[in-house]
Every structure is written in C-alpha cells, then in structure tokens.
Amino acid sequence: MATRSKAAPPATRASTRTKTQAVPPTGSEPPVVRAPKGRTASQTGQSKAKAAASRKPFVNRANAPDDDSVAPVGARRELRSAKATSVEREPTVAYLRIRPQPGDDEQMTIPYLESLSDTSVRMSDPSNDRQGSTRSGCRVSVTAPSSIYKFSHVFPPSTTQEEFFATTTLPLVQDLLDGQNGLLFAYGATNSGKTYTVQGGSKPGSAGILPRALDVLFNSIDDLHSDGRYRPVRLYGVEEADPSESVPPTEFDVPNEPALAQVLEEHLTTTDKPADITDPTVITVDRNYEYSVWISYVEVYNEKVYDLLASVDENEEGTGYHQEQAVHPLLLKRRALIVKPSPATDTIDNGNTGRYISGLKQFRITDATQAKALIKLGQLHRRVFGTLANSQSSRSHSIVTIRVLKGHRAERGDPTSLQMSRLTVVDLAGSERAKHTQTSGDRLKEAGSINKSLMVLGQCMEAMRTNQRRLAQGSAISGHDAHEAKKPLVVVPFRHSKLTEILMDYFVGDGKVAMIVNVNPYDTGFEEISHVMKFSALAREVSTVVNNAPLPRLQLSPTKLGLHTGVHPSRIPRGVVRKACLSRSAIYLMLKYLVRISEDEESDGNADESDDEAINPLVDALFDEIENLRLKLYEAEIRCAVVEAETREEVIKEMEERMREVERTYAQRLMSEVERNERKMDAKIDMLHQAGLLGTGKKSVTSESETDGSDSLDEDGLYEMAENSSDPPSSPLDGKANSGRSIESTARQPILLPKPVEERLDEAEGSVDESKLSVGKNDKDVSHTLASVKIVDMNYEADDSTIIVPNRKAAVGTGVVCIPGKGEMDAAKKKKRQLGSKSVITQEQLEHVVGAMELKADKSARIKRMAPAS
Numbered sequence: 001m002a003t004r005s006k007a008a009p010p011a012t013r014a015s016t017r018t019k020t021q022a023v024p025p026t027g028s029e030p031p032v033v034r035a036p037k038g039r040t041a042s043q044t045g046q047s048k049a050k051a052a053a054s055r056k057p058f059v060n061r062a063n064a065p066d067d068d069s070v071a072p073v074g075a076r077r078e079l080r081s082a083k084a085t086s087v088e089r090e091p092t093v094a095y096l097r098i099r100p101q102p103g104d105d106e107q108m109t110i111p112y113l114e115s116l117s118d119t120s121v122r123m124s125d126p127s128n129d130r131q132g133s134t135r136s137g138c139r140v141s142v143t144a145p146s147s148i149y150k151f152s153h154v155f156p157p158s159t160t161q162e163e164f165f166a167t168t169t170l171p172l173v174q175d176l177l178d179g180q181n182g183l184l185f186a187y188g189a190t191n192s193g194k195t196y197t198v199q200g201g202s203k204p205g206s207a208g209i210l211p212r213a214l215d216v217l218f219n220s221i222d223d224l225h226s227d228g229r230y231r232p233v234r235l236y237g238v239e240e241a242d243p244s245e246s247v248p249p250t251e252f253d254v255p256n257e258p259a260l261a262q263v264l265e266e267h268l269t270t271t272d273k274p275a276d277i278t279d280p281t282v283i284t285v286d287r288n289y290e291y292s293v294w295i296s297y298v299e300v301y302n303e304k305v306y307d308l309l310a311s312v313d314e315n316e317e318g319t320g321y322h323q324e325q326a327v328h329p330l331l332l333k334r335r336a337l338i339v340k341p342s343p344a345t346d347t348i349d350n351g352n353t354g355r356y357i358s359g360l361k362q363f364r365i366t367d368a369t370q371a372k373a374l375i376k377l378g379q380l381h382r383r384v385f386g387t388l389a390n391s392q393s394s395r396s397h398s399i400v401t402i403r404v405l406k407g408h409r410a411e412r413g414d415p416t417s418l419q420m421s422r423l424t425v426v427d428l429a430g431s432e433r434a435k436h437t438q439t440s441g442d443r444l445k446e447a448g449s450i451n452k453s454l455m456v457l458g459q460c461m462e463a464m465r466t467n468q469r470r471l472a473q474g475s476a477i478s479g480h481d482a483h484e485a486k487k488p489l490v491v492v493p494f495r496h497s498k499l500t501e502i503l504m505d506y507f508v509g510d511g512k513v514a515m516i517v518n519v520n521p522y523d524t525g526f527e528e529i530s531h532v533m534k535f536s537a538l539a540r541e542v543s544t545v546v547n548n549a550p551l552p553r554l555q556l557s558p559t560k561l562g563l564h565t566g567v568h569p570s571r572i573p574r575g576v577v578r579k580a581c582l583s584r585s586a587i588y589l590m591l592k593y594l595v596r597i598s599e600d601e602e603s604d605g606n607a608d609e610s611d612d613e614a615i616n617p618l619v620d621a622l623f624d625e626i627e628n629l630r631l632k633l634y635e636a637e638i639r640c641a642v643v644e645a646e647t648r649e650e651v652i653k654e655m656e657e658r659m660r661e662v663e664r665t666y667a668q669r670l671m672s673e674v675e676r677n678e679r680k681m682d683a684k685i686d687m688l689h690q691a692g693l694l695g696t697g698k699k700s701v702t703s704e705s706e707t708d709g710s711d712s713l714d715e716d717g718l719y720e721m722a723e724n725s726s727d728p729p730s731s732p733l734d735g736k737a738n739s740g741r742s743i744e745s746t747a748r749q750p751i752l753l754p755k756p757v758e759e760r761l762d763e764a765e766g767s768v769d770e771s772k773l774s775v776g777k778n779d780k781d782v783s784h785t786l787a788s789v790k791i792v793d794m795n796y797e798a799d800d801s802t803i804i805v806p807n808r809k810a811a812v813g814t815g816v817v818c819i820p821g822k823g824e825m826d827a828a829k830k831k832k833r834q835l836g837s838k839s840v841i842t843q844e845q846l847e848h849v850v851g852a853m854e855l856k857a858d859k860s861a862r863i864k865r866m867a868p869a870s
C-alpha cells in the first residue's frame with residue numbers, strides 16, 4: 001500500500017505502480033517442516049515427503065524465513081514468517097486440478113486431457129473419438145485443435161486435499177500473517193469440483209482449503225489473540241469496536257437457525273458438523289505482535305450482493321432473512337447490500353482504490369471451530385439448486401474474507417499502529433451452457449448472471465494484460481512496439497459486474513492473486529474446458545503488485561478517532577479533497593439518486609450506519625450516479641451492437657433478394673432473346689426454303705411450281721411473305737410451324753421461282769408490251785418516278801439477282817409481282833424507305849416505268865419485272 005499511486009484513475013492505476021521484473025511462480029522445493037503432532041518423524045516423513053515436494057519453497061521467496069527461524073513446537077509443522085522490503089510484480093498464479101472420475105474407482109484414461117509434466121497438459125480434439133465420448137456421457141464439443149496449456153502446477157485426479165492445500169493456499173496464509181493481501185479463486189465449469197476444493201467433502205480428511213486455512217491460521221496465532229478493541233471497517237478502515245457488536249453468538253450450531261434448519265433439513269443431515277482440526281500446520285509468527293481475526297461471508301447472486309451471515313446475530317424483527325411461511329414455507333427473503341467506493345480517509349496514503357460492501361457483517365473469531373461453524377452456516381444460506389448438470393450446483397459466487405488485524409504488543413493503545421491484511425477465498429459459480437444443462441426460467445437467469453460476471457472477469461483480465469503490455473512496451477520503445485506503446489490505456493471494466501467490483505482492489509492494489517482451475521474432463525465437453533483453459537492462460541499473463549514491505553499503519557476513521565482516542569480529527573492526514581461543480585441537472589439527478597440510496601439503505605435493514613459516517617453523501621451519490629450511468633452506457637452500447645448486427649443482417653438479406661430478382665430478370669431476358677433469335681433464324685430458313693436457295697426447299701417447291709405453274713401466284717401473298725420475314729414467329733416452335741405452314745401455303749399458292757437471270761431478262765423483254773410503255777398522263781410524276789428509280793438504281797450496287805421492290809400500294813392488285821432474291825430483302829426495304837411517297841405510282845404508271853426501264857436496260861440491268869401469265 002505504501003507504493004500506491006494517489007491520483008491515478010482506476011483505469012490506469014494498476015499501471016502506475018512501481019514496476020519491477022515479474023517473478024514467475026516459484027518451483028517445488030519443500031518448505032521447512034516438522035512432523036505433525038501425534039506422528040513419529042518416520043511415519044510422517046514418507047507421507048509428507050510427497051506433499052512437501054510440491055510445496056512452495058518459502059526459502060526461495062523474498063520473504064522466506066531463515067532456517068533457524070523454525071520454532072521447535074512439539075511435532076507440529078512450523079513455518080516462520082518474515083518480511084522483505086521490495087515491491088514486485090508477480091503474474092497471477094494458476095493451478096490446474098483435474099477431478100477424479102465420478103463413481104468409478106477404476107482409473108480410466110482421461111478424455112482429451114494429457115498430463116505432460118507437473119506444469120503442463122495437452123488438450124486434444126476428441127472429434128476423432130466422438131462416438132466413444134458420447135457413449136461415456138461426455139458433452140461433446142464442436143471445436144478445436146490440440147493445444148498445450150501451462151500452469152504453475154497441475155494436480156492429477158489422485159491429489160489429496162492436504163497436498164493441494166499445502167501447495168496452493170498455505171503460502172497465502174503465511175502472507176496473510178505477514179501482513180499481505182491475497183486472493184484465491186476457484187474457476188471452472190459446473191460440477192468440476194470447485195466447491196469440493198474450497199469447502200471440502202464430508203469424508204474425514206476431505207476438508208477443503210478454506211477450513212484448512214482457518215486451522216493453520218488459528219494454530220499459528222494460538223495464544224497471540226488481541227483483546228479485540230479495534231475492528232476492521234470497510235476496505236482499509238479500522239475503528240474501535242463495540243464488543244457486543246462483533247463477537248458472534250456463542251451458539252453457532254445450524255439448528256439454532258430455525259428457518260434454515262427447517263428449510264435445509266436434508267442438508268443438515270448430510271452435511272456433517274464442523275470438523276475438528278484438519279490441518280496441524282503451524283506458521284511461526286512474530287510473537288511481539290497480537291492478532292485478531294475477522295470473518296465475513298457474502299455471495300453474489302444475480303448481480304446482487306447478499307450477506308450470508310446476516311441472520312446470525314439478529315432477532316426476528318431485525319433479521320436479514322424472513323421466512324414467509326404463510327405464503328411458501330421454503331421462501332426466504334433477504335436484502336441486497338450496496339457496494340461503495342472506499343473513502344479516502346481510510347488509509348494514511350489515501351491511495352484507496354477498491355470498493356467495499358456497505359453494511360456487511362464481520363465477526364471476530366477466536367478459534368478454528370468457531371470459524372468453521374460460521375462458514376458452514378453461511379454455506380447453508382448460499383443458494384443451492386439442482387440443475388441437470390449438478391444436483392447441488394452453486395448458483396452464486398461465494399466470497400469469504402478473512403481479515404487479520406495485527407498490532408504490536410507495546411503499542412496496544414495506539415490504533416494507528418495496527419496493520420490489516422486480507423485473504424479472500426472465492427468459490428465462483430460454474431460457467432455453463434444453457435443448452436447443456438437445460439436450464440430455464442430462474443435457473444436460466446442465474447446462468448445469465450453467472451456467465452456475465454465471469455465474462456466481465458475475463459474482460460478485466462484482458463484489459464489489464466493489454467495495459468501492462470503497453471506499459472512494458474512503453475519502457476522499452478522500439479519499432480512496432482513504440483506504436484503499440486503510444487496507444488492509450490484501456491479502461492478495465494471492473495464495475496460492469498458486482499464480482500469484479502468487489503475483487504477490484506486485488507488487481508489494482510497490492511496482493512497476490514492465485515487461481516484454481518477445476519476441470520472435470522469425464523463429464524464436461526472439450527469446448528467448455530477449452531474455454532476455461534483459455535481463461536486461465538489469459539489470467540496467467542496478468543501480474544499484480546506484491547508488496548513485500550511492511551504494510552502502512554492504519555488510521556481510525558476521523559469521527560471514531562476523535563470520539564474514542566481524544567485525537568483531534570484535524571490532525572489526521574486528510575485524503576485528496578474532491579471538488580465537484582454541480583449543474584442544475586446534476587443536482588436534480590443527485591437528489592433523485594439520494595432518495596434512491598436512502599431507500600436502498602433502508603432496505604438494508606441492519607446496514608451498519610457507522611460505516612458511512614466518514615463519507616460525503618453528495619460525492620458518494622455522484623460517484624454512484626457516474627457508476628450507474630457507466631453501466632447504462634455499457635448496456636446501451638451492447639444494445640447498439642445488437643441492433644447494428646441485426647440491421648446489417650436485414651440489409652444483407654434484402655440485397656441478396658434484390659440481386660436474385662435482377663438475376664431472374666436477366667435470365668428471362670436472355671431466354672426471350674434466344675427464342676427470338678431462334679424464331680428469326682427459323683423464319684429466314686423458311687424464306688430460303690421458299691426462295692429455293694436451300695437444297696430441299698428449293699427442290700420440293702420447284703417441283704410444285706413445275707406442276708402448278710407460277711401463274712397462280714398471288715402477289716399479295718409474296719409481299720406478305722416478304723414483309724413477314726422480319727416478324728418472327730412467337731416461338732421457335734411456332735417458327736417451325738410457320739415455316740411448315742409457309743411451305744404448305746406455298747404449295748397451295750404456287751410461287752414464282754427465280755429463274756436464271758438471263759432467262760428472266762429475256763422473258764421480260766419478250767413480254768413487254770411496247771404500247772404500255774408510254775408514260776402516263778402525268779409525265780411529271782412519271783419522270784419523277786423514273787428519276788427516283790434511277791436514283792435507286794444508281795445508289796444500289798446489286799448483282800444480277802437484285803430486284804427492286806416497288807411500293808406496295810403500287811403493286812396491290814396489279815398482278816405485278818416482284819420477288820426479292822438472295823440478299824435483296826433489306827436492300828429492297830431500304831430503297832422503299834428512301835423512295836417514300838415518291839415511289840407511289842399507279843399501276844399503269846408502274847407498267848410504263850418498268851416497261852420503259854426494261855426496254856432501256858441492257859442485260860446487266862438490275863431490275864426485273866415478273867408478270868403473271870394472266
């Protein structure tokens with residue numbers, strides 16, 4: 001705490017501390033131990049050797065005791081506390097504990113988890129053996145590849161509770177007695193053995209790390225209890241205690257809690273009474289000091305904090321729990337507590353960082369049995385519900401905090417000489433998937449809250465790791481790292497969940513953090529365990545400040561100090577004064593919030609009013625409001641992200657629909673284009689047939705014409721044919737049908753077939769009646785027409801087969817028929833267009849014109865006149 005940065009904001013606080021080289025978790029050298037009471041050295045030598053082999057080597061630690069510090073207290077194990085004066089960063093320690101196979105003594109191969117060494121495991125994708133896994137009842141995963149995960153220590157299924165405690169928790173108990181803070185939390189999927197690890201089982205010797213820690217603690221301070229004049233308050237504060245307040249009732253037996261005894265009758269029969277001493281270890285402490293131990297026990301359930309010891313010393317009226325027997329005999333009501341920022345006045349250096357639970361009960365405990373009974377009672381208060389995954393699944397995060405107040409004997413009357421340290425043991429609720437546990441209703445809501453808080457814990461770890469990396473890179477700037485280091489530090493979202501809010505101080509303040517990762521590979525899917533493993537890998541990369549210097553002395557809260565010690569509050573170093581300029585709306589907001597706070601505090605019932613005396617309510621309300629708004633902002637951001645994702649999805653769907661529509665339209669067009677072309681093609685083929693330019697068509701038609709003669713050819717029919725040739729039939733089949741019909745009709749109405757040019761010209765010459773060649777009445781017209789025809793003739797480069805088609809009107813009913821030959825159709829139409837109305841001449845005129853032209857034309861003339869025989 002001495003190194004705490006004063007003005008740093010929470011987001012960056014962790015990074016503003018003195019940094020030294022991160023020290024990896026220490027190895028496995030044995031601590032200095034003595035044989036436990038009642039056993040001979042040879043008896044214990046073997047049994048303890050194994051445990052000792054994996055124990056944290058105090059001799060290697062900065063604060064390790066000297067060999068000669070081991071006090072020869074009978075046959076008990078002893079560890080001596082010591083102090084060092086350095087501040088360092090340590091990565092979060094992570095232990096992996098693999099649960100034994102449930103209900104089967106025979107040791108089977110652990111599915112998809114392979115122990116590589118004491119510190120690493122390999123996880124392999126079980127998809128190859130999916131059938132086998134399903135048979136054995138495992139929830140099978142849908143991911144992922146094999147990976148190796150490293151831990152500070154891996155505990156196989158055969159590990160005993162004693163061995164586990166000695167390696168993981170004993171060092172933290174020693175730190176606690178040395179004046180250092182520690183956090184130990186058990187993390188894992190549901191039914192993986194977290195509660196078993198923390199609390200223990202009912203069999204002898206199966207006590208968990210918590211009862212064992214209490215044993216060792218009280219073994220070690222055996223006759224060094226202080227008189228309990230002072231008690232810890234809030235996070236760092238201390239004040240004079242009212243003995244009647246803090247001493248727990250003498251009767252701790254659970255049956256003395258009538259409501260709970262009735263409700264949890266079943267549990268009372270199965271959960272055994274508080275066990276006797278389970279761990280005889282003794283840590284040697286400085287006997288110049290006196291100690292008082294305080295315990296609190298809370299749970300975070302559905303993002304609300306409840307005091308699990310609230311009913312212990314309350315009568316019916318004031319109790320935090322009410323049994324609503326009339327409504328439902330099993331319904332217990334209780335009230336949530338508020339989490340508040342720790343006031344600046346609580347510590348001398350005023351670098352308070354964390355938040356405390358307002359109105360939380362703390363009890364002074366003088367022996368382990370008393371402590372364990374208290375824990376047992378809290379345990380019964382904890383919500384326990386059956387789910388498909390675990391018939392006794394913990395639906396909340398339970399947090400036990402052991403506080404030790406340590407004061408020098410020579411300074412008994414001086415509360416400012418006191419040091420306070422904390423050890424918090426957290427049994428997290430199991431992370432789970434609703435689809436696996438088939439939870440619904442309230443259970444689903446619980447699962448949501450559990451997963452949310454665990455997710456926020458992961459986010460905090462992630463953010464802390466990012467900040468620490470950036471800061472580390474900032475101190476060793478080079479190349480790419482320099483760019484990374486320039487990025488601002490990210491905000492660590494501690495306040496997004498109650499769990500992280502309460503534990504925040506361990507990450508941004510001083511203290512060691514250790515994580516126990518529980519896995520049950522026999523009953524949990526690969527995917528879920530992978531998730532847990534990844535979390536642990538992330539946590540291991542986060543380091544916390546370990547302050548090996550003596551903790552600063554505490555100070556009493558100003559009012560208490562003034563009242564009880566005679567020291568004037570003005571002489572007490574004040575914290576940083578926060579000035580706030582309030583706008584109208586802020587004041588309104590604040591007043592509104594104050595009302596809410598007073599309601600909440602009223603609902604606290606037995607909230608410890610004295611806790612809040614040193615706090616400025618306005619500032620506190622503002623901070624709470626900021627907190628509230630931040631939470632709302634966070635929720636709004638999540639909502640926005642969801643809405644954005646949904647909108648994107650909708651837009652994508654719509655775009656896809658449109659694209660499909662366009663594609664359909666184009667496909668249709670393409671089809672109709674193809675059909676039209678086919679029809680055109682068919683029509684042209686028909687025409688070629690009719691024109692006799694194709695082998696078969698020509699032949700058959702020719703034979704027809706030969707039979708019937710060409711005299712009967714209807715000129716309109718031919719024109720019609722010529723005109724229609726550009727109008728395709730409605731479909732390729734139609735086209736074909738038409739072509740058939742054309743041939744048919746051609747057969748009925750004999751057409752004039754082209755004859756060799758020479759022959760036709762001869763014919764023409766021979767058939768021209770000279771008398772008809774006189775120009776009609778309107779010479780002008782005729783000359784004009786002739787001129788037009790000439791123009792046509794001049795402009796048109798035709799071969800011998802070219803025939804100019806006169807204007808249709810001119811041809812109607814005249815018997816003058818012109819049959820376009822090969823390649824003539826377009827040319828003829830073009831010429832018709834060019835001539836326009838000028839080409840409209842009478843039949844008589846036409847005959848004159850044509851006759852005249854033919855007369856004038858030599859054999860290379862381009863114009864043919866075909867006259868019916870009639």
Ligand SMILES: Nc1ncnc2c1ncn2[C@@H]1O[C@H](COP(=O)(O)OP(=O)(O)OP(=O)(O)O)[C@@H](O)[C@H]1O
Binds near residue numbers: 099188392428429518
């Ligand atoms: N190491 C172990 N040795 C023997 N039994 C164990 C061990 N670990 C767990 N168990 C047993 O497995 C069962 C489930 O364990 P536990 O209740 O501790 O799981 P959990 O992780 O706390 O589940 P939840 O998160 O749902 O509360 C219990 O019956 C417990 O006794």
